[in-house]
Amino acid sequence: MKLIDKLYKDAPLATRNEITPKLGFLLTILLALAWLIPFLWMGVATLRPASDGINLMAELMPSLKPTLDNIKDAWEIGDFPRYFLNTTIICTGILLVQFVTITLAGFAFARLDFAGKTVIFYLFLMQLMLVPVLLIVPNLRLVAQLGLYDTLAGVMMPFFASAFGTFLMRQAFEAIPTELEDAALIDGASLIQRIRHIYIPLSIPSFSAFAIISVTSHWNDFLWPLMVINSPDKRPLTVGLSVFTATAEGTQAWGTIAAGTLMVIAPLLITFLIFQKRFISSFVTSGIK
C-alpha cells in the first residue's frame, strides 16, 4: 500500500484521479511477473533435491528441503572460474576495440563529407541483415590464416567493427548541435580534441546503451566460440555450459541445467540490477535536444 501511496504522490496533479495511468501501472506489474517466472523457476529448480523426481520439476513451489547439490554438480562438471575469466576477456576486449571503431566511424558518417557517403553507409548497414552463420567458414579461414585459430583473440576478431554501433553513434552525434563544435573550432581545438571533449561526453548514454547490448550479445554467443576454440581451458561460459545442456539422445538433468544457467547469467543479472536506472535512461535520452 505504501507503494501505491508513493505512486499517487509522485503522479502529476492532473492525472491523480484518472484511471488510465493506474491501468497502465497494473499492466506493467503483470508483464513484470510474466518476465520473472522463468527466473523464479530457475532459482527453485536449482535448489530442488534430485529426490523430488521429475514430476515436481515444473513446480514453482520451492522444495521444503533445499539443497546445494545441483550447484556443486554444475560447478564440478566445468571449470567455471576459468570460463568466467575467458568470457570476461572476450566481452571486454571486443567492447574496448568497438568503442574506438564505432566512435570514429560514427563521427565520419555524421559529420564528414566524402564521396559516396550514403552508399557506403547503407552498405555498412547491410551487415545487419547477414545471418552470422553464413560468415562462419570465411571468418574461420581468415582467423586461421592470421594464426589466431584456437585463441581468444580469434573469437573477438570478427566483432571489432559493429554496424549497429556505428549506426547508433552516427545518430547520437548528429543530434549534437554543430554550434558546440564551431565554438571549439574557434578555440583552435583539433578534430580529435573535438571528438574527445564534445562528442564523446555528450553521447555517454548511447555508449552505455551500446555497451550493454554488445556485452550481453557476446556473453551469450555460442556457435562462433565453439568453432574457434578447441582447448578446454579457453572455453567461454556458453560452450562450457552446453556440455550438460545439449544432449541429443538422452535426457536432461534439469536441476543441473538450472544451476549452470544461473551461474552463467548471474553476473549479467547483478550488473543489470545495479545499473538499472542508467540502463533504462540510456534508451530514452540522447544528448541535448
Add this chain to the structure above:
Amino acid sequence: MLFSRRLMLGLAMAGSMAGALAVPALAGEGPTEIDLFFPVPVDGKLARDMGTLIKEFNETHPEVKATAVYTGSYDDTLIKTRASIKAGKPPAAVIMSANFLLDMQIENELTNLDSLIAADGSTKDKFLGQFFPALQGNAVIDRSVYGVPFHNSTPLLYINADKAKEAGLDPSKPPQTWAELTDWAKKLTKREGDKVTQWGIAIPCAYDYCGWMMETLTMTNGGRYYNEEFGGEVYYDTPSMLGALTWWNDLVSKHKVHPPGATPGPAVSTSFISGNAAMMMLSTGSLTYVRENAKFNYKVAFIPRNVRNAVPIGGASLIIPAGVEADKQKAAWTLIKWMTSPEKSAWWSRATGYFAPNMAAYKTPDMVEFLNKNPDAKTAVEQLDVAKPWFATYKTVPVRKNLEDEVMLVLNGKKQPKEALVAAQKAADETLKPYNAETSLKLP
C-alpha cells in the same frame, strides 16, 4: 593525440592478447599433439568420463598427447568439423554421427582408412570382423573403410510394467505387432471426460530423432527409406512409408492414445519417467537414464512390426578428417584402435547405455557381470540381429529435414500423410539433384 594513444593501446592490447593466448606449435620433438572432437549425446557427466578415458590413453601412450574437445550436438560437431577442415585446421579424429559419413565422403572430407589397416598387417575383413555386422553398412563406403564404430544404439520399446499390469496386460509378453501395440496403447490410455490423464504411447519427433523414428517405422513396415547402395535416392512417397506415417498419425488423431504434436526426445523420456506416458519408443542410449530414474518396474522390448522385424542403427563412429598430416594420422589411428578395443568399448557402454560395437566387449568379465545384473541391456544387443544401416545420403541433414518438416505438419494435424509424403519426396529430390546430375544422370 589522445586518440592515437588510445588506438595504439587498443591495438597493442589486441596484439599482446593474441601473442599471450596463441599456443606455439611444438616442433618435431616430444609427443604428437592431436585433438579429438566429441559430442555429448547422452548426458553431461559423460564429458567427464571422456576426460577420464583420454587421460588414461595419454598415460599409457607417451608418444601421443590427445586433447578431447567437446563440440556440442551431433549436428554442431559436423558444422565445426567441416569449418575446421575448410580453415585448414582439421582435428586428427572426430566422433561423428554414423549417418554423416557418406555425405562427408562424397565431399572428400574423410581419410580412407584402408591403408592404415593394411599397415598394421591386418585385412579389411579381419578388422571389420570385430564389430557387429549391422554396424558395417555405415562404416564402409564403396568397399573402403571410412569409420570405426564407437558407440551405437537401436530404438527400443520401453514399457511401464506396473501400469501394464494395472491395465490387465502381461508385461512379460510385450506387444510384437503394430496391431498389438495399438491395442496396448488404447488400454493404457486413461481419460477423464475429454482430457487424457495418461497417454498410451509417446514417440519422439524433433530434428534428428524424427527421421530416425520414421526410418524405424518404415523398416518394420517392409520399407527401405533410402537406397543403401547409392547416395542420390530416398523413398518417401512409397506405400511402406505411407503406411508407417498413417499409423503414427492414427495413434494421435484417430485413437487419441499418443500426445498430439511433435514431441522432442527429452520430453518423451520425461513423460515416461513421470508416468504421464505408459510406453515410449526411444534409443538404447536412454537406458541408463531410465534405469537410474524410473520409480517403477519397466521393461524394454523390440520395436513391434507390421511386416517384418527391423530397426536402423544409431550412434557414432570414429573418423579421421581429410587433410590430417601423416604423423597425426598415425597418432589418431592409435587412439581410435585403443578407444574401440573390447575393454574400453565395454567401459564406455556401461557409462552411457549405448551398446559396445566390438563383439568381444561382451566377453569381458566386467561386462558379463554387468549384464547379469542388468538383463535389460541385452535387448538392444539381441535386436542387432534385425538391425540395418542408418540412412545416409548426399546432404543427409537437409534431406532428412525435408521429411521431418512434413511429418511434424502431419502430427500437428495440419496435413494428411499422403500429401505430406508427396511434398517431402519432391523437396528431397530437389535437394539430391546436384548429386544425381554428377552421377546417375550424367550420361555419355
